[in-house]
Amino acid sequence: MSQPTVVLLHGVGLDHTLWEPLASLLADRFTVIAPDLPGHGTRRPVRGTVTLADLADGVADEIPAGAHLVGFSLGALVAQHLALHRPERVATLTSVSSVCRRTAAERASVLARLRTAESDFTASTVASLRRWYDGTDVDPGQVARTEATLLANDLASFLACYRVFATADTELGPGLGSIAVPALAVTGGDDPGSTPEMTRRLAAALPDCRAVVVPGARHMLPVERPRELAGHLTAFLGECSHV
Template sequence: MPTFRRGHTTIAYTDTGAPAGREDAPVVLFAHGLLFSGWMFHPQVARLRDRYRCVTIDFRGQGNSPRALGGYDMDTLTVDVAELLRHLQIPVVNFVGLSMGGFVGIRLAARNPETVHTLTLMDTAATAEEPANRRKYRTLSAVYRVAGIRTVRSRVAPIMLADGNLDAPWVDEWMAMLERTDRAGLVKAIESVADRDPCEDEAIRIIAPTLVVVGAEDAATPPEKSRRLVELIADSRYCEIPGAGHSPTLERPDEVTGILEAFLSEYDM
């Protein structure tokens, strides 16, 4: 997997490149949720890469990006994305962010409106984490740091997935990826999400056409938080995915890809 350096930090990414014969194809950048990596968008990349240049990023301490010495807050990750685009010489993207990736997408679209052509926000929010959830995530991360992900699987999976998807074939692959992840780096990432600042004041400044998607059974970021985003962002629309929890790109990949594909087609450059 290719990487780039930002200061002392190494960040991994994937890039399908432009489709054959379409050097000017629009770019879709995918930003993943906590406990995942760019891998969580592999069904979407597989279907879109014939029409779009698809790029994924692995945030610090997750996926193939190693632990960083510091800087795990949402502002730092937003700059990481901007620097990746600069590294790849990509001036404009269709940004797709899920959960943690959505926290970044809101900030990027508000601060760099010239960079974000369209914005898709999945299972995310503009609010800070509730205190009760902060405590829960800190407890889970403390246990995980000592014992590994399999010890807390029974508590983590119901937060991230709808009940009907807890035994999906890809769940073991996801858990194996987490088992290989540097624990200290992932704990930093968990804390950055738990302690994030709200960004409702930034969401109201977004001018990019925005698609808000949420799993109907999302326990981590319930649908009412996504509906609040639609209230904040002027040019936005809302879509709820039945049978999906906090990870609809994997739980209901065909439905999510179809909705995303239709949205992107409306705004093809």
């Protein structure tokens, strides 16, 4: 009997290497696929206006029918779009550090970060690393690796994808109630952007979703708390397999 497939989708400016700590913990029970989103990692930079549908279409062919989707940050929005518009591909949906139906203040905050990235990409990168890692015990080598990945981005492509991240929750919001698959929403208790309130908001919007808040964790759960994330994910998938 073949192993179930878990597909991991990453966030803005990152690549599939984000998932290496988690993937190593899942590999004995699942077939793990971690495709780069369009404009990220090994994928060619995107040009012009990009939509959430474009990013989802760019990875849809790499997702086998009945896969368990796990999306982080922008990847969570892509995963939600696929669950809504390509339901035959999706057995379960896990949203890690996901935004949901931002308030006016939350929208203003992310748009301010976008403007900083547009005007001073290096300063934006430094601010992101502080927001994601300050106060954590993540190895400095991993932080440096994240920094190198961010700085290696094609700037125009990064900004195009960041605009999707900053706005696509508005597009997704009205359709969340139509996502019928079992779902899990996970974030860090100290995540300053994808806050516990957003995770609870997402869990309330989806018909069959539970919310999990990891105490003391910040934004980068796949590298900060991979073992805890793997535990929550495998427990969720194990329960779903018995339904």
